[in-house]
Amino acid sequence: MMIPDPAYIRQLFIKHAEGTATEAEAAFLIRYLQEGGSEEVLPGPEELIHITTAPKALDATATARVLDHILPAPATIRQAPRRIRYYGWAAMAAAVITTLVLVYRPSRPAPTLLTTTTSYGEIRQLTLPDGSQVTLNAGTTLQYDSIHWHTASKEVWIKGEAFFDVVPNHTAFTVHAGEAVAVQVLGTRFSVATQQQQVQVILNSGKVKVNISNHKQPAQSVVLQPGEMAAYHLQRGQLSLHQADTLQLTSWKDNQFTFRENSLEDIAEKLTAQFGVQITFDSPQLAQLRFTGTTPANNLDVILTILKSSLDIRIDQHNNQIMIKPAR
Template sequence: MYPDPAYIKALFKKHANGSITPGETAELIAFLQQGDQEALLPLPDELEDLPAPAMDTAATARVFQQLSVITAPAPSPVRRRTLIRRIAAVSAAAAAVAAAVILLYHPAQPKPLLAAVSTGYGSMKTVTLPDGTVVTLNANSMLQYDSAGWQPGAREVWVNGQAFFDVAPDAAGKFMVHAGDQLTVQVLGTRFHVAARPKGIQVVLNSGKVKINSNAQTLVLQPGEMASYRPGDGELSRQNADTLQLTSWKDNQKVFRDVPLKEIADFIEEQFGAEVTFDAPQLSQLQFTGTTPANDLDVLLNILTKSLDIRIDKHNNQVMIMLAR
């Protein structure tokens, strides 16, 4: 089934302006990997309004190499030339598309990232890193690391979204996790959770010890504690944490304990890409306690309906929560 060309164009535009989510990035990667999709790529005149990142000759050459790999496993020379000519027809548009494709696999970071793992909405993945560290990625998340430069004393990963780490001990060096652009988590051997979302960053420690750095602020967490960072004021704070509730998703469950529907609506948006609205303001303050599947929106909504005095209408990616009649 072919995707909607308008939707693909929108994903390219969101990637170019930096507003794309990890879940949408995963969709764009999947589209590019399908092959035989040149007809659905945005036309040059459709991309004229995209920002045109500065790209040198080497970068342009790299993107054409990437395109020849990810758009078809074994493309014919004629088809490859056709695809390249189409993308290169307008220089500014070509730069935008090229930059988008390059950044899917090599995002701008302090060092080249040669491996990236993404999850779409409503899905999870488990990744084993070269040192044996096991990472569980929640939905709408991305993990990046330098597989070529991975070695004792140089273990670094970058996370956008939610990930649970079971870090392999290494006496020769530490393990560094970069959460968004604001926090760095320094680890020895431990189990912890990182959530790096636009609204804020959380680090929850299950066992071991972690040191968290943000600008001039530093915190050392003990098991059962959580660090929170608010982008608005740049404040890094420490709280006691309900580790079961905050990390239950890694076992494909979501535990809620006296959680307002407003926070559950935020979870639904991040986890499933659905927009939640309330037809009465007081509904957002209703509290729910229970356990639901982490990756099944329909079951979650059904449980909420039966547990609270509400009705829920779901249509595509729109969810309306209403007072029961």
């Protein structure tokens, strides 16, 4: 940009205060400031005294009160017989200050979301910048803002299932799950799972607050104690509190599944989510067989072998298609 005449720039400020500047002139003025233009060209109060109305977007009285705290009003203005003139100058000053703040204030860098994704059958551990540990279950995506992590708020976005071991500190730590669930934590150990029908938050130790913000319904919240689970049903918009078997529900973080009288149908759903396989049953009765035991969480072949020997069933597998039949 060529160096413009200071008188021209001053006139643009005045026209801006009067509300007569064109869009092109306003754009030119902003560009001038963005490219390091001098503030010395700003018009003085005596050049704005003729403005008797505040811009429509400003409340003149409120502007005057604010400026009483941030600007020393010129004596000539304070002594003016018409207070509306002081308000006009105050409104213009506020408009100029607002413009300068928006232009000269260092802009906050845009968020840079670091993304980690696990594939089927994969369990991965990672360390966040503050030392907090996160274990991702299979088919999970975690994101966090690496640019603003060390500011007043730390935020993580999760899709899938993750176990958090958050280091104690005084900085707000929030885990977002889905579009409505936000988990506020300090120092604690808990898991978050986003499923097709609901979001689950299971607390192993410490304390968390689960907040639900859904524009269709009033806000909801619940504070969890160790051994409790919050479940938010997505379609019903309902938040409920339950006692939880934390060993069974979060043992996957230690690379094992713990089953306690689980039906084969429930186990099949877990294996589908964990490994991406499709499991069908030769008869409805087979789906109701019960299994209690421990299996690895990342080895489908070993899991199927354990189920086959424990339940006296036959398992036919072709690629990702699994059929469960009676043993004989």
